[in-house]
Amino acid sequence: MLRRFEYTQARSVEEALALWQGSPDSRYLAGGTDLIPRARATGRAPARLVDVKAVPELDQVRALPDGGLSIGAAASVARVATAPEVRQRFPVLATCCQALGSYPLRQRATVAGNICNASPCADTAAALLDLDAVVVASGPRGVRRVSIHELFVGPGQTSLERGELVTAIELPAASAGARGQLGRLTRRQGVDIATVAVLVTVLPAGSLRHRVALLSVSPTPMRVAEAENLLDQKGPDGAAEAAAIARAACRPIDDVRGSASYRRDMVGVLLERAVHALAAERGGRGA
Amino acid sequence: MTIAIQVTVNGQLEALEVEPHESLLGMLRERLDLTGAKEGCNEGECGACVVLLDGRAVNSCLVLAVEANGRAVTTIEGLGHAGALHPLQQAFLEHSAVQCGFCSPGMIMTALGLLNENPTPSEADIRQALSGNLCRCTGYRQIIDAVQAAAAALGAAGQAGRRP
Amino acid sequence: MNARWVGQDVPRVDGLEKVTGAARYTADVKLPRMLHAKVVRSPHPHARVRAVDLGKAARAPGVRAVASGQDFPFHVGIYLKDQTVFATDRVRFVGDAVAAVAAETPEAAEEAAALVEVEYEPLPALLDVRQGILPGAVLVHPQLGSYQKVPWITPEAGTNICNHLKVRKGDYEAALRGAAHVSENTFVVPQVQHVPMEVHVSAARVDLAGKLEVLTSAQSPFTVRHLLCACFNLSHGDVRVSVPQVGGGFGGKAGINLEPIATALALKIPGRWVRLLIDRAEEFYAAVxxxxxxxxxxxxxxxxxxxxxxxxxxxxxxxxxxxxxxxxxxxxxxxxxxxxxxxxxxxxxxxxxxxxxxxxxxxxxxxxxxxxxxxxxxxxxxxxxxxxxxxxxxxxxxxxxxxxxTGQVLDEHAGRxxxxxxxxxxxxxxxxxxxxxxxxxxxxxxxxxxxxxPNDAASSVLLKFCEDGVLEVLVSGIDYGQGLRTVAAQFAAEALGLPLHQIRVRNLPDTDLSPYDWQTVASRQTWATGNAVLKAAEKCKAQFFEMASQVLHAPVERLALEGGQVVDRGGQGSVPLTRMVMGYQFPDGHTIGGPVAAAAHHVPEGLxxxxxxxxxxxxxxxxxxxxxxxxxxxxxxxxxxxxxxxxxxxxxxxxxxxxxxxxxxxxxxxxxxxxxxxxxxxxxxxxxxxxxxxxxxxxxxxxxxxxxxxxxxxxxxxxxxxxxxxxxxxxxxxxxxxxxxxxxxxxxxxxxxxxxxxxxxxxxxxxxxxxxxxx
Missing domain, CATH: 3.30.365.10 (Aldehyde oxidase/xanthine dehydrogenase, molybdopterin binding domain)
Structure with missing residues (x-):
């Protein structure tokens, strides 16, 4: 049952911040696809919701002058998944967006909401981690840029300060053109939360090119730097070794979707497969 | 405290006073007696409540009524009626794509949202788009066939992409 | 019979209302001044219920009725009456109903339900079926021996065994000793849920004349009525159960489910509708x-x-x-x-x-x-x-x-x-x-x-013609998608040689108005209702032939039904059914027969x-x-x-x-x-x-x-x-x-x-x- 709350709508970031300040228990509302069912299930709703979807700049997906990309906090996952600049330059994010929820759900859900909820299985977090995204947040103390690597603190917990509003997520120019392979294990073939997901990404340039992100196997979405380094050194030949590192690095639990031991094993299997698939793709392209 | 909103529902402008915590699904069903959209889970997992919001398929149980302010909502009731069925409705009839019928309105609206976006979907596209609309009766085969047939019929009629 | 309609890909006759959103399911029906019910459920798998205090809940804002096992210690069950409307002395699973409230809004009902105070004394729980048959196992139903039951089930008092069927054929032990190869294996199947897209929902009202009306998502309105009567000691005339469209059942809506709880609350506040619509979570743990x-x-x-x-x-x-x-x-x-x-x-x-x-x-x-x-x-x-x-x-x-x-010898009709x-x-x-x-x-x-x-499980139908020549077919099975309405139309069309558009299936069963049907279960409707439709159609045909015999001055044996007419095979003319559906009027004004209608039933034979x-x-x-x-x-x-x-x-x-x-x-x-x-x-x-x-x-x-x-x-x-x-x-x-x-x-x-x-x-x-x- 959805408890009573106050609904307010902001037309600007400043107004959103002010509205948030106006009540002791406020929450920003973007897509609402996590917030609303959770409020129903727990029987607890915030005192005030501050809807930020009418803030014009939050709805934008736009190229940054330096070649990066800015994704407004209110842009839907469906929109991000199909935006030409995302598909062409940051296809890894498009892939992870497509993996999130169902088709109707993606029309409402937002990338910002997905990461602010900080679930260990947040699908878009895998891409944002691999692409070294930066979260732009406005708060009572001004605008802050938070690396995605510093955002997730624990299940449902972020490093955002009270009252801070994520306005955009920026993908750096250095990540443009990155290619990735998402291995995602679910209990059925249709829509499901990942029991385990592994995203292996290769950046187009630089000596530290590999990225490995894991979902649903630790309190937060995570990267495995050691496995990445190994892949940078050994390429596909290091797949098995990287897999072993990732298996050791993750901290899965038992739940209704799978056991910890199965999850751990699958991290290895999915990682190896992703690495080989990426190599095959590269080979196929003659690169 | 209620909030005054104006929503275009199936082409009619409705001025309503809604509660902040009222869902779009609740508003459609309780205030407007549009009961085609169903409550199957109230958490966005079953798709029985899908309607179009500005032409896009959404789970109306996850949308607040106030969020529809100033926007256009299309429900199954706005799609067609006896003697003037939408090609999707016609195809669902002809392909035995309906059994108990509880999921049918949401299923048809999701399919419509898909066809609005992609008038020539492959079978894989259809399966993916409908994957959030649960049906316990049909096994989906005839539903997929119906959506394919409707896409073909809409294409032939040059209506693909038409937004009701 | 040279089938014209049976065997054809006839579109579902109730398809139009389902693709247009016109079809109304129980929760879609607007009930004037309806109250919303919420059930208080046990958090314990097994516990003694020491006390239930409804006082605070009853005084909560918007609350109009509260009920518990104190008021309704009545037993219910289709074959074994081992359940009460609300738990009385003990709760037996997480989700067991202990009390319920009815309030003006769903929110008020939920808030009031949380105010019901139940004092439990937890008991050891039996959660593994294999433990249940061991000596000294926790007893789930110590009163098992006292429950009413049908004669053909055999609960064993003093144990957890609620039925035991023994099948003995030939000499198993001897045959096993003579076997050249023996294999033994143990297989396990977990409990699963039906997951109908429409969850269980029932609404009830007792009017001021004492009549109970129940609107419910159920597979078996007549069985619901019968069991409600037994439970609340009501006469069948005082209870009316009707079933709107049903959004899937798969057995989960067979027998009786939420109806007694909705009824108990309705009895507490005559004149008001009380609707109990459970949520998806309750559907998983509290429904069957x-x-x-x-x-x-x-x-x-x-x-x-x-x-x-x-x-x-x-x-x-x-x-x-x-x-x-x-x-x-x-x-x-x-x-x-x-x-x-x-x-x-x-x-x-x-x-x-x-x-x-x-x-x-x-x-x-x-x-x-x-x-x-x-x-x-x-x-x-x-x-x-x-x-x-x-x-x-x-x-x-x-x-x-x-x-x-069981020693039954299959004949050539048994299927291959x-x-x-x-x-x-x-x-x-x-x-x-x-x-x-x-x-x-x-x-x-x-x-x-x-x-x-049961050996006497019956389906009955009523066929009646309307003034416009359309045959109305009243069947009381539930068509929750399997297609009963459509096949009933096909059988009727077939038997009377009518085009399908001249058949109208009336099927939103209402125990006050519809012919009796035991239950929609057991894959029995096409077979049982289909047979009843064919029998009733024969009776209608006989009524047409009787009239036509007089009109055509031909013996009944010479008549045949062809293309919507009764034809004299002796070549002496024909008379269209449409001239006879309300009785036949001769040119001089005198009338024979009357509205053509017939009832028929089907009951399995020789069981x-x-x-x-x-x-x-x-x-x-x-x-x-x-x-x-x-x-x-x-x-x-x-x-x-x-x-x-x-x-x-x-x-x-x-x-x-x-x-x-x-x-x-x-x-x-x-x-x-x-x-x-x-x-x-x-x-x-x-x-x-x-x-x-x-x-x-x-x-x-x-x-x-x-x-x-x-x-x-x-x-x-x-x-x-x-x-x-x-x-x-x-x-x-x-x-x-x-x-x-x-x-x-x-x-x-x-x-x-x-x-x-x-x-x-x-x-x-x-x-x-x-x-x-x-x-």
Whole structure:
């Protein structure tokens, strides 16, 4: 049952911040696809919701002058998944967006909401981690840029300060053109939360090119730097070794979707497969 | 405290006073007696409540009524009626794509949202788009066939992409 | 009869209202000044109820009625009255109803429900069915011996056994001693949920004259009325039950469910409608579920590969109450041998109470569960003997002249499982394509089921013509998608030679207005209602002929019905039915006959009770429907995931009444079967008794992406002697063999056997690893 709350709508970031300040228990509302069912299930709703979807700049997906990309906090996952600049330059994010929820759900859900909820299985977090995204947040103390690597603190917990509003997520120019392979294990073939997901990404340039992100196997979405380094050194030949590192690095639990031991094993299997698939793709392209 | 909103529902402008915590699904069903959209889970997992919001398929149980302010909502009731069925409705009839019928309105609206976006979907596209609309009766085969047939019929009629 | 309508792909007659959103389900019906109900449920799997204090709840804002077991200590149950409207002395599962409130808004009801104070004294809980039959086990129903019941179930007072059916045929022990090979295995099936898209909902009002009206999502309005009358000591005339459109049932809405709670609240506040609409979470843990099963089979075969001795021990987890489940136990008993002829049989089907969710009917009524065991066992024995599983099945299967486990000799009308096996085997001749990195396999399983119902289970219909010449067909089965309305129209059109647009099926059953129907369960409606429609149509025809005989001055024997007219085959003219539907008026004004109408019923013929000690009976059930399914799968050896690539289903349905509808029944059943086979399981916490996956987030059912790439439905038509135009039931059968065929395909693909359903990727992977470790 959805408890009573106050609904307010902001037309600007400043107004959103002010509205948030106006009540002791406020929450920003973007897509609402996590917030609303959770409020129903727990029987607890915030005192005030501050809807930020009418803030014009939050709805934008736009190229940054330096070649990066800015994704407004209110842009839907469906929109991000199909935006030409995302598909062409940051296809890894498009892939992870497509993996999130169902088709109707993606029309409402937002990338910002997905990461602010900080679930260990947040699908878009895998891409944002691999692409070294930066979260732009406005708060009572001004605008802050938070690396995605510093955002997730624990299940449902972020490093955002009270009252801070994520306005955009920026993908750096250095990540443009990155290619990735998402291995995602679910209990059925249709829509499901990942029991385990592994995203292996290769950046187009630089000596530290590999990225490995894991979902649903630790309190937060995570990267495995050691496995990445190994892949940078050994390429596909290091797949098995990287897999072993990732298996050791993750901290899965038992739940209704799978056991910890199965999850751990699958991290290895999915990682190896992703690495080989990426190599095959590269080979196929003659690169 | 209620909030005054104006929503275009199936082409009619409705001025309503809604509660902040009222869902779009609740508003459609309780205030407007549009009961085609169903409550199957109230958490966005079953798709029985899908309607179009500005032409896009959404789970109306996850949308607040106030969020529809100033926007256009299309429900199954706005799609067609006896003697003037939408090609999707016609195809669902002809392909035995309906059994108990509880999921049918949401299923048809999701399919419509898909066809609005992609008038020539492959079978894989259809399966993916409908994957959030649960049906316990049909096994989906005839539903997929119906959506394919409707896409073909809409294409032939040059209506693909038409937004009701 | 040269069928014109029966056998045709007639579009669903209730399709238009369903695709336009016009169809109204119970929660769609606006009830004036309706109150909203909320149930207070036990958080304990087993506890004594010390006290229930409704005071605070009753005084909460918006509350209009409160009720508990103190006011309503009445027993309810279809076959065994082991449940009360609200728990009285003790609660027996997490979710057991203790009290309920009715308030002006759903919010007020929920808030008030939280104010009901219940004092519990927790008791040790019985959460494992295998513990339930051990000496000294926790007793779930200490009063079992005092409950009312039907005569043909046998609860054992002082134990947890709510029913036990023994099947004894031939000399099992002796035959086993003589067997050349013996195989014993134990199989497990977990509790699963029906997951109808429409959850349970019931509304009730007692008017100021004392009449109770109930609007409910149910499979059986007449049975609901009958049981409500018994529960609340009301007369049938004082209770009216009607059923709007139903959004799926699958057995979960058979018998009686939320209606007594809604009624109890309504009795507290005469004049007001009270609606109880549970939420999806309650649907998972508090509504009924399919029973769990632990099945141990012993098979003895001779040197030729013929089964000579078969033991079947079925231990059913009935959950906290067995009111309906006891009959699943019984059905599994008299069908314990599945589709096979076993000459020497020792069968025991035992229903056991536990402190788990309540077991009840579920599509297949125990058959998918026992086939999970039987059909894997047949495969395993065949492989142990080095024989082809198809040949092994054909050698041992039932057919005309063969004897079932209850000693019934099947006749030539019984349906042919051998033909279904052949059809699937034929489809399997196509070579299995290799897929890189995947293990391919195929498996087959057979299925059989009879309608499980009382020997006098009846369906009745009323046919009446309207002024415009349209025939109105009143049937009282529930059409929740299986197509009863459409096939009833087809049978009526066929029998009276009318075009389909001149048939109007009236079917939103209302016990005050509709003809009696026992229940919509057991795949019985096409068969029972179909027969009744044909009989009523004959009576209408006789009325037309009587009039026409006078009009045409021809003896009735010379008349025939052709193209909407009664024709004198002697060549002396004809008279259109439309001139006679309201009676015939001669040119001089005098009138004969009157509005043409007829009622008819169908009751199974010649059924005989089972022998209480051996369950032998020459005709225990009305009919059998046989079938077989073959599955082709791919197994990912790295993850253990199974992909189902192709399903070939074949059933002997007697007569295909409507190809589109029967394909829908087949596809739907197969996919539901894949759900239970691959992913579905109610996860009940072994300590707390709570359902850990009581949501659609955590309990997964198949989606459009889970359906196999290829689905084929084939049908054999061996006419059923007492079936309407030869038809027999098929609704449930389509999901019976699927999980077993899946398990057999898994063995074929990679040599591992998994005996506990479902075949999750994790289980498959671990089994593969264990096998590799052994090699």
């Amino acid at each position: 579920v399919r029973q769990g099963l632990v099945a141990t089979l012993v098979t003895g075969v001779d040197r030729q590969g013929k089964v000579v001795a078969q033991k079947m021990h079925y231990l059913w987890d009935c959950g906290a109450y067995g009111g309906y489940g006891v009959n699943v136990v019984r059905a599994a008993g008299y069908t314990c041998g599945g589709a096979y002829e076993f000459p020497n049989v020792c069968g025991d089907s035992i229903g056991v109470y536990t402190n788990r969710p309540v077991g009840s009917a579920y599509r297949g009524f125990g058959m998918q569960e026992i086939h999970w065991a039987l059909e894997q066992q047949m495969d395993m024995v065949a492989h142990e003997l080095g024989q082809d599983p198809v040949e092994f099945r054909l050698r041992n299967c039932l057919g005309p002249g063969k004897r079932t486990v 499982v051998d033909k279904c096996i052949h059809k699937v085997a034929e489809a399997f001749r196509r070579p299995l394509e290799e897929k890189p990195g995947l293990l391919r396999g195929r498996g087959l399983a057979c299925a059989v089921k009879a309608p499980a119902m 005989l009770f089972l022998d209480p000690d051996t369950s032998q009976s020459a005709k225990p059930v009305a009919k059998w429907t046989f079938g077989a399914q073959g599955l082709e799968i791919s197994v990912d050896p790295g993850t253990g995931q199974i992909q189902v690539d192709r399903v070939v289903a074949c059933y002997d349905v007697g007569k295909v009444v409507n190809p589109g509808l029967i394909r829908g029944q087949t596809f739907g059943g197969v996919v539901q079967g894949l759900g239970t086979g691959l992913m579905e399981e109610l996860k009940v916490d072994a300590l707390t008794g709570r359902v850990r996956n009581a949501s659609l987030v955590d309990y997964k059912i198949p989606t459009s992406e889970d359906l196999p790439g290829e689905l084929e439905a084939h049908f054999v038509e061996t006419p059923q002697a007492d079936g309407p135009l030869g038809a027999r039931g098929i609704g449930e059968h389509t999901m019976i063999p699927t999980p077993a065929a899946l398990a057999n395909a898994l063995f074929d693909a990679c040599g591992v056997r998994i005996l506990d359903m479902p075949l999750t990727a994790e289980k498959v992977l671990r089994a593969l690893q264990a096998k590799r470790a052994k090699e």
